[in-house]
Amino acid sequence: MSKQNPTAAPLSGSIELTGHQYGKAENRVVRIYRDRPRHEIHDVNVSTCLRGDFADAYLTGNQSTVLPTDSQKQTAYAYAKEKGLISIESYGLELAAHFVDDIEPVTGARIEIEEYAWERAIVDGTEHDHTWVRKGQEVRTASITQDDTGTWVIGGLKDLVLLKSSGSEFTGFLQDPYTVLEPTEDRVLATALVAQWRFVGTDVDWESVYAGIKATIVMQFATVHSLALQQTLFQIGRAILEEFPIIAEVRLSAPNKHHFDYALERFGVENNNEVFQAADRPYGLIQAAVSRSDAPDAGPSWTPFSGWLS
16 A cells, blocks of 8 residues: 655645536447348447546536437437438548537547447347347447547447467466466466557458458457567557558457466366366456557547546
């Protein structure tokens, strides 16, 4: 536990509002395209955040420059129809541009989107035209930030659960008096990956790039002989940057979902790396950022709305 400096002088500076932003979090928008017999569905969770000089609202309660969060919600639903909702990146760009360009007090906007995938139900061996089953491999994400200095798009995914039963080891690590972990040259490696990647522009085939990046992630996780989860993350980030020149940097976060050999020997049963206890906590949390040396400035692209104060 950290201790305060007992000799520190009491603080007496003026009290100021040093940061603010506001918006409408987690609007669940479902857009169904019904203009032909075979319908299409897009299911998203969108949060909108406005930035500008709204200090009076905090300091004096003056709301004259505040666009209600309810208006932001209504815009998110209306734009799903007026502008369309095919790629979440394009939809987010439309929302951000509207708030910055059309709402005078707003100087910056942040749009954060999660997309939940559905796949068509199979009826008598055929895909049904208007019935779906929830598809749960991962949640696709996008964050769009726009202000008077530029526009930034971050694509991503979260909760991509991956497991390999071999091809992973963990040896040669630093040890101290409290180290009890045994080195292993053959272990289960599992994680629920969060990956985000920053684009260098907005003229992008969002759908094909997303599919390509996901395929690259899975390939690297499967084929890289992992000496540590740290090494695996770097290899994933590097492969994405090598494959997609329109990506400036990649950020990865991976809980190490430990699988421990279960002690069956006490029952006279041999366990040769075949039966494991899956431990959900505590877990190691490994994170990495991989960037190009010539990556343009990130500006406010990584400054979040949800979780800003965490």
